[in-house]
Amino acid sequence: MSASRTSRRIFASVLAAGTLLGAAALPAAAADGHHGRAPHSDVVIGKVQYNSPGRDDRSNRSLNAEWVEVRNNGRKAVDLNGFTLTAGDGTRYRFHHLRLEGHSAVKVHSGMGRDSMHDVYQDRHNYVWDNHRDTATLRTDRGRVLDTAMWGHERQGGHRGGHPHH
Template identity: 55%
Template structure:
């Protein structure tokens, strides 16, 4: 199987996992914050440039009707890389994209300021925890 086809198959499988993760948690009586799209294999050359690192990202979406304060929430992977949110307020039905590389934080994009990739291209798991350490959302992809 060519690499391009393998990526398409992996992306399709990831879409199934992400689609199930994107079901509004408020419907189940849980936190309304969910994972949106995840770009775990930055397109182009993996040269650890700012452009390449920032092409790897995770989207966090508030599906609820009230704003959510993400201050002190954490985003982690299976290798225990942890990003701690600063002063980020997520408006109702809004999203924030968490990039791996360096950049200036805005309301729609925040940066982990890392010099290496976080999300493994073949198997990984993203975990979002609230300020109290409770798991709010998870998303997995790749082979088990």
């Protein structure tokens, strides 16, 4: 084999290895990032009602009209125990003893109430989600980011449900 042919094969092998390494690193970076969905996650943020309809009077009714939907798009049930839903200001809700069945959803309300399979409550006396600009981040019990939803940020399409800000 000639030296130039050997050099080309080595170069091609190094180039291919670099491409594979770069492709393997990309999903890991996306999973740790704060934008969009982690690869292969069936549990995601669905609709977001960040602006409670009506007056913001901090009544329990108004607080509970503010919610984030967590959806399981997979067929298998997922134990959400220890998963967290965090607002941009660091306000965090931790799921306790909730098994989310396949192809179902649960709404995480800001106010007080009785938890069920379809609705859980943060038992707060203040609004969690900013009406104008915020980010909701869903993490596993080990802290891996599964999904984020953003609204009011400078990019178009950041709105994920709810009412637009006034």
